[in-house]
Amino acid sequence: MINIVGNTSLYLALLLSALQTFCFFKTEKKFIKRYKFFVSGLLIFSSIAFFSLMYGYFVSDFTILNVFKNSHSSKPLIYKIAATWGNHEGSMLLWILVLTIFNFLIFKLHNKQNLKYVYKALQIQGFIIFGFMLFTILTSNPFQNVESFQSEGWGFNPILQDPALAIHPPFLYIGYVGFSAAFSLAMATLISQAKIADVPWHQYIKTFVMIAWTFLTIGIALGSIWAYYELGWGGWWFWDPVENASFMPWLLGTALIHSLMIVDKTKSLQIWVLLLSILTFLLSVVGTFLVRSGILTSVHTFALDPSRGIYILTFMAILGGYSFILFFQKSKYFFSEKYFSFLSKEGSILFNNFLMVVVCATVFLGTIYPLIIETILDNKISVGEPYFNKTIIPITIPAILLMGVAPIFAWKKDNLKRIIKISSPKIIVTIILTLSFLYFYKFINFIGIIGIFLAFWIISNNLLNLILKTKGCSKETILAHFGVGLLILGITSSSVWQEESVARMNVKDQVTIKNYTIVFNEINEIKGQNYVAIQGNFLVSSKKNKITNLKPEKRLYPVTNIITTEAAIHTNLVRDLYIVLGNGNSNDGWVVRFYINPLVIWIWIGVVFMFVGGILSIKKSLNKKIIIG
Amino acid sequence: MNKKIFLVPAVLFFLLIGIFFYLLLIDRDPSELPSMLINKEAPQFKAKSLFDEKIIISNTEFGEEIVLINFFATWCSPCREEHQFIKKLSNEPGIKLIGINYKDKNKIAKKWLNEMGNPYSKVGVDKNGSIAIDWGLYGIPETYVVDKNGIVQYKYIGPITKKTYKKFYSQIKSLNNEKN
Numbered sequence: 100m101i102n103i104v105g106n107t108s109l110y111l112a113l114l115l116s117a118l119q120t121f122c123f124f125k126t127e128k129k130f131i132k133r134y135k136f137f138v139s140g141l142l143i144f145s146s147i148a149f150f151s152l153m154y155g156y157f158v159s160d161f162t163i164l165n166v167f168k169n170s171h172s173s174k175p176l177i178y179k180i181a182a183t184w185g186n187h188e189g190s191m192l193l194w195i196l197v198l199t200i201f202n203f204l205i206f207k208l209h210n211k212q213n214l215k216y217v218y219k220a221l222q223i224q225g226f227i228i229f230g231f232m233l234f235t236i237l238t239s240n241p242f243q244n245v246e247s248f249q250s251e252g253w254g255f256n257p258i259l260q261d262p263a264l265a266i267h268p269p270f271l272y273i274g275y276v277g278f279s280a281a282f283s284l285a286m287a288t289l290i291s292q293a294k295i296a297d298v299p300w301h302q303y304i305k306t307f308v309m310i311a312w313t314f315l316t317i318g319i320a321l322g323s324i325w326a327y328y329e330l331g332w333g334g335w336w337f338w339d340p341v342e343n344a345s346f347m348p349w350l351l352g353t354a355l356i357h358s359l360m361i362v363d364k365t366k367s368l369q370i371w372v373l374l375l376s377i378l379t380f381l382l383s384v385v386g387t388f389l390v391r392s393g394i395l396t397s398v399h400t401f402a403l404d405p406s407r408g409i410y411i412l413t414f415m416a417i418l419g420g421y422s423f424i425l426f427f428q429k430s431k432y433f434f435s436e437k438y439f440s441f442l443s444k445e446g447s448i449l450f451n452n453f454l455m456v457v458v459c460a461t462v463f464l465g466t467i468y469p470l471i472i473e474t475i476l477d478n479k480i481s482v483g484e485p486y487f488n489k490t491i492i493p494i495t496i497p498a499i500l501l502m503g504v505a506p507i508f509a510w511k512k513d514n515l516k517r518i519i520k521i522s523s524p525k526i527i528v529t530i531i532l533t534l535s536f537l538y539f540y541k542f543i544n545f546i547g548i549i550g551i552f553l554a555f556w557i558i559s560n561n562l563l564n565l566i567l568k569t570k571g572c573s574k575e576t577i578l579a580h581f582g583v584g585l586l587i588l589g590i591t592s593s594s595v596w597q598e599e600s601v602a603r604m605n606v607k608d609q610v611t612i613k614n615y616t617i618v619f620n621e622i623n624e625i626k627g628q629n630y631v632a633i634q635g636n637f638l639v640s641s642k643k644n645k646i647t648n649l650k651p652e653k654r655l656y657p658v659t660n661i662i663t664t665e666a667a668i669h670t671n672l673v674r675d676l677y678i679v680l681g682n683g684n685s686n687d688g689w690v691v692r693f694y695i696n697p698l699v700i701w702i703w704i705g706v707v708f709m710f711v712g713g714i715l716s717i718k719k720s721l722n723k724k725i726i727i728g
Numbered sequence: 729m730n731k732k733i734f735l736v737p738a739v740l741f742f743l744l745i746g747i748f749f750y751l752l753l754i755d756r757d758p759s760e761l762p763s764m765l766i767n768k769e770a771p772q773f774k775a776k777s778l779f780d781e782k783i784i785i786s787n788t789e790f791g792e793e794i795v796l797i798n799f800f801a802t803w804c805s806p807c808r809e810e811h812q813f814i815k816k817l818s819n820e821p822g823i824k825l826i827g828i829n830y831k832d833k834n835k836i837a838k839k840w841l842n843e844m845g846n847p848y849s850k851v852g853v854d855k856n857g858s859i860a861i862d863w864g865l866y867g868i869p870e871t872y873v874v875d876k877n878g879i880v881q882y883k884y885i886g887p888i889t890k891k892t893y894k895k896f897y898s899q900i901k902s903l904n905n906e907k908n
Contacts, residue, residue, distance in 0.1 A: 374737065381741075394751055408752045416745045423738035430734045467744070474747050601803070603836060681803065687839060690803050 102242040105151035112144035113232045119225030138206040141199040149192045153183040164243040171254040173629045181265030188241035197276040213298045219287035230414045238407045254658035267321040274315025275383040280307040282380035285373045289429040301362040306720040312352040313713025320706040331664040331679040333694040338487045343466045344386030351379040354455040357448045369433040377422045440512040447505035454498040499553045503560040506572045528559040550591025557584030575716040582708025589702030598695040605688040630654045635680045651680040675699045771862040775852025785852040790878035797872040801830045802840040807869045810887035818847035827851040
């Protein structure tokens with residue numbers, strides 16, 4: 100029954116998206132009437148489809164193939180719900196739902212002046228929805244029936260049964276898909292050769308890019324938290340192709356937010372903003388392609404089905420081909436002859452934009468280089484962490500240095516003496532903070548010192564700008580930039596000064612790592628709702644003072660017959676103690692890995708600051724009444 | 729400004745799409761990673777035997793029959809899963825199995841082999857991973873097939889499983905037939 104409801108809604112939504120793409124209208128009244136019908140209809144039907152599947156998971160309806168393959172009646176409720184988007188087909192429904200929400204918001208932009216413009220944007224957005232809808236129906240329909248009666252499902256990949264991961268995809272998709280709105284608006288700008296004086300298209304794009312960027316930031320962070328405690332490798336970022344696929348649109352989105360400020364202020368750089376809007380969304384689609392086509396191996400790949408890959412690729416070729424040709428034809432209308440000094444806000448933003456694009460291109464090259472080599476030389480190679488660290492760190496150093504001071508630059512042209520005068524107290528504070536940090540931690544390492552200096556450079560600039568109420572720095576910018584400072588602090592400390600130790604331990608054995616003594620107290624079998632586990636109990640103490648008992652687990656999920664490791668972590672503001680229980684038995688002992696990750700928590704605290712900065716920015720944009728209701 | 733510069737994104741984009749199409753349409757397995765060593769002479773190596781430090785295992789092992797070099801460690805759980813298939817291979821005629829114990833403790837490795845069964849005719853120790861570097865190890869477990877002439881013919885990354893055993897064995901067998 101529920102399959103029929105879901106399936107019918109999918110087909111109806113497909114029809115509506117086709118109508119939205121190809122429909123014409125004569126008067127303003129007709130436009131509003133028709134398009135209100137299309138966008139609300141699309142939102143309603145894609146919601147029905149999505150929630151039908153969720154309901155199927157909720158009641159464990161194993162007549163639906165998708166539920167049968169990805170769920171089990173013994174699974175905790177929250178993971179039954181999260182399973183809706185924890186598989187390829189269901190996640191496409193979420194993707195479509197978010198597309199239609201943004202579609203609705205684009206419609207809400209309309210007023211008397213911009214009717215034609217909004218119409219063009221809705222056509223493009225309608226086409227994107229049509230493309231993904233057709234893809235879902237043809238290659239990944241979640242509402243297929245199970246052929247024979249099944250009383251129980253196959254279960255859900257236990258590694259995905261985790262609260263952070265349950266909410267990671269919705270945030271990530273708001274990010275990815277939010278860029279579709281920026282894309283549609285940029286395309287509408289090109290098609291209608293819109294002038295900012297008539298249609299403030301850069302403000303529309305900015306609102307959507309802010310939404311997308313903010314949610315993508317938190318989405319990526321949630322994924323990294325999950326990787327940190329679930330994969331049990333002691334790290335939180337692995338330069339996996341799919342991580343890169345989310346990081347690349349984030350980089351371009353960041354560049355886009357900043358260059359939109361220039362358009363807003365001086366009307367220059369319009370071509371650049373339009374190109375970035377196109378590229379950012381196309382990179383999101385490339386990400387989808389890489390994850391879902393099976394062209395690369397990664398921990399994230401959903402299912403290996405070449406027909407899906409061919410479809411997305413064809414769709415991407417049409418979308419990209421059309422947008423680049425349009426860009427080539429129309430970009431001349433957006434050319435501006437305004438020039439500005441390098442030493443100005445525009446100059447610094449443009450320079451950092453350039454560096455962001457170089458970082459993005461470097462990540463892109465590293466991700467697809469194995470594919471290029473395979474095509475040309477028929478050789479298989481892999482590109483790993485050393486490449487990314489060696490190439491990306493040097494490019495980001497000047498970007499971060501500039502980021503600290505750029506917000507105080509004046510528009511058009513600034514004076515070096517003035518900047519040095521304003522910045523000198525900040526330089527002193529940075530040096531004092533860096534030296535105190537190094538004195539306190541006694542960490543000496545070249546890259547580490549640079550990283551810490553840069554982190555404190557950003558932190559002290561933003562703190563002082565806040566305290567001194569420096570002109571030109573908005574609260575939102577300060578919050579988000581301050582977050583980046585904390586992020587760099589966390590990244591540098593936890594990666595440069597991570598301590599690792601592996602030992603084979605029997606009960607009552609003890610090891611010492613740095614100042615910590617860890618005693619293996621006992622090992623027990625425990626039973627969870629849908630798993631059984633062996634749980635180690637480790638007493639951690641420092642200078643004979645007990646700190647905590649850590650209980651890492653090795654779980655067996657009998658339904659899927661998958662074993663997972665659950666790291667036990669003790670977090671405080673200065674370090675994480677991280678223990679992973681490996682293989683072993685009571686005779687030979689157990690392989691136990693310990694990590695001390697200094698200041699790692701600041702990565703995610705930093706992200707929270709960035710997120711709050713982003714949310715406040717969105718609020719500010721919305722207060723300008725860009726989207727009318 | 730030369731307007732042709734605005735064609736650059738389009739050109740790069742279509743090149744990329746072309747590569748993606750090509751890779752999707754040809755028959756390929758993304759987890760198969762061939763080695764630079766294939767069809768080349770096996771690298772020189774010397775390893776102390778796990779069971780008797782005085783015995784040195786080296787390239788003199790190659791030449792009489794097909795040799796499988798299997799990198800393993802007790803701390804690697806896929807190696808444990810693979811072990812039964814390594815044992816199965818050791819029962820096949822015309823194959824000599826040499827294990828390289830990678831970054832492990834000798835005592836634990838000996839115990840592990842005692843418990844799980846020792847399918848190897850010899851086990852060398854690679855305590856600091858230097859042999860692995862010479863062989864271009866990607867990750868363990870990893871298995872190299874060296875023919876009678878000391879040439880590396882295949883490299884297999886990851887554990888040999890029930891699914892891949894057949895294919896792997898038939899490759900070795902065909903090698904045996906060719907050389908006979």
